[in-house]
Each structure stands twice: as structure tokens, then as C-alpha cells.
Amino acid sequence: TALMDAGISRWSTKYTYIYPRPSQMDSRILPATGLPNFPSYTSGHAAFSGAAATVLSYIFPASAQALDSMAQEAAMSRLYGGIHYRFDNDSGLVCGRRVGAYAIERGQKDGSLP
Numbered sequence: 001t002a003l004m005d006a007g008i009s010r011w012s013t014k015y016t017y018i019y020p021r022p023s024q025m026d027s028r029i030l031p032a033t034g035l036p037n038f039p040s041y042t043s044g045h046a047a048f049s050g051a052a053a054t055v056l057s058y059i060f061p062a063s064a065q066a067l068d069s070m071a072q073e074a075a076m077s078r079l080y081g082g083i084h085y086r087f088d089n090d091s092g093l094v095c096g097r098r099v100g101a102y103a104i105e106r107g108q109k110d111g112s113l114p
Helices: 002-017 044-059 061-080 086-110
Strands: none
Touching (some): 002 086
16 A cells, blocks of 8 residues: 555646656656656655665565665656656655555554564
């Protein structure tokens, strides 16, 4: 549910702000991948990765640092690919981590998480 909630939040934000992709603002930027046909702000990959890392870190605390590093790497891959700005990634990670924390809290209340 954390990943679904992160996705709902991100696509709602994308279509609230409708922020163009980097290559749409500067033709010298050539995306390394195909250009997604939806707005840039905020990064869905970052949000999904932040939510997943947060929930998995709760379940596997010994792996928390590695999981967070993987989430950051997933977000940065979108910057290096030329399809996101850094602030897209930063905001996506923050949102994903908050959604993940909410999912943990919800799981603790309903008994699905210890």
C-alpha cells in the first residue's frame, strides 16, 4: 500500500504543477532514456524508492542504511538520465519516506506490523 499511496501522491502532484522536463526547457539536454509523457515534478521513481526503503528498513533494520542508499541511487538515476531535476528527486524522496512512515504507523495500529 505504501507504493500505491506514493504513486497516487506523485501523480496528483505532477498534474497539479505540470512542470516541464529538463529537455523541454533546454534542447541541449538529451535524455538517456525515452522522454516520459507526463510532467517532471516530482519524481515517481524517487517516491516509490523512498516509500519502499522506509517500510523495508522498518522490517529489516540492519539493512536500513543500504536500503536508503539504494533509494537515493534510484532517484539520482533519473537526474543522470536527463529526465528529472534534482528538486524532483529530493521532493520525491521526502514524500516517499513520509508515505512509508505513514504506512508503518497504519500497520502498527491495525496489527499487521509489530
